[in-house]
């Protein structure tokens with residue numbers, strides 16, 4: 449790392465102890481920025497690096513709620529409003545027991561650059577809670593969401609901060625959150641949350657957008673080698689919102705999707721994942737991977753292995769952070785993986801990214817490859833602002849155009865900085881410079 453960046457990074461470590469994921473996300477961006485600082489000394493003079501690593505505002509609050517057995521429960525919740533140079537804070541909410549400040553800060557930091565890459569006027573934020581929705585009744589989830597919003601409402605707004613979903617927060621939870629916001633404020637402020645239902649201010653294609661966008665991005669990556677998704681053997685991890693829609697789009701483009709996973713196991717289905725069955729189990733029954741195999745005996749459940757062991761040509765990690773380790777990456781390269789596009793946020797460890805790049809694997813980082821979700825959230829905000837509702841065809845066309853733009857911007861920037869084909873460098877520099885220029889223009893604020 450460049451010495452100037454190193455000293456700012458040391459300060460990040462000192463000020464944010466114990467937040468390993470946040471450190472990792474900052475290091476990955478800083479590793480790309482050396483040549484930018486040499487070309488643009490104004491970023492150093494204006495202390496942009498120091499400022500960009502320090503969230504503008506961090507909110508931590510208690511969420512008390514009552515479970516079905518009448519027991520009082522307490523969770524901790526966060527909203528990290530990281531950077532608003534380009535627009536109102538924007539980013540999802542994650543409900544998962546692993547959530548703590550370091551996870552939300554890593555996600556918020558990534559979101560700043562991702563949102564910048566989309567070309568839309570949105571700043572970066574993230575929030576969530578250590579609430580575990582697994583095994584909770586719909587009533588419990590609703591009471592939790594209502595209590596969560598009873599504090600969050602005072603910090604958000606269509607011109608301030610616009611949350612959305614992420615792991616553990618889908619359409620059902622956004623509904624409960626929006627209902628409580630509306631009740632407390634007496635405002636039908638559609639633009640305060642995205643990922644809403646279609647009949648109450650949501651956008652067509654938002655649910656599908658992250659997974660679809662990731663596959664569009666992979667298709668463009670393959671295009672640089674005169675290939676396409678058609679006929680590729682594809683590994684997908686996860687079986688949530690992003691994974692399901694990545695599988696759908698990959699299959700639509702003629703790929704063979706061989707796997708999916710959840711935190712209990714992975715499934716290999718050599719005949720191609722049966723998407724209708726998967727959706728029934730995950731979206732309707734909220735079941736586990738084993739339930740799929742029970743109804744599709746030709747598929748195999750693997751409880752003690754890695755989804756990345758399966759020979760394939762394209763990998764779409766869509767579950768969670770750091771799910772591809774260096775050992776996984778080595779096996780994937782050996783097994784023929786030539787393209788990796790991250791549907792999840794930071795699913796690949798830094799060592800694994802380096803290994804892929806050294807091996808000539810095309811590697812699309814999440815802040816570029818999965819930006820279709822938040823980009824379509826920004827399209828939802830546009831529709832809300834104009835009280836309009838667009839067709840699925842038009843919205844998907846916009847999404848496809850945005851993904852192509854992000855892909856091309858990454859490659860052009862990588863070329864400009866002398867590292868052709870390096871999507872990581874291209875995404876980091878293109879995302880950073882736009883935010884940095886806006887921060888300088890806005891003065892020391």
Ligand SMILES: NC(=O)C1=CN([C@@H]2O[C@H](COP(=O)(O)OP(=O)(O)OC[C@H]3O[C@@H](n4cnc5c(N)ncnc54)[C@H](O)[C@@H]3O)[C@@H](O)[C@H]2O)C=CC1
Nearest residue numbers: 614615616658686687688689690710711767768792793821
């Ligand atoms: N929902 C969205 O629009 C966006 C989501 N993302 C990222 O995509 C990833 C997945 O998010 P969603 O699909 O929305 O969440 P989700 O809650 O719908 O699904 C998460 C999936 O990951 C699986 N999972 C979690 N931990 C796992 C583990 N240790 N091993 C295997 N599987 C595991 C869960 O079983 C579930 O299938 C996250 O990293 C999220 O930050 C990124 C951009 C936008």
Ligand SMILES: O=C(O)CCC(=O)C(=O)O
Nearest residue numbers: 539540612614821822825
């Ligand atoms: O749609 C949004 O605002 C948030 C999406 C998100 O959380 C992400 O891109 O990781």
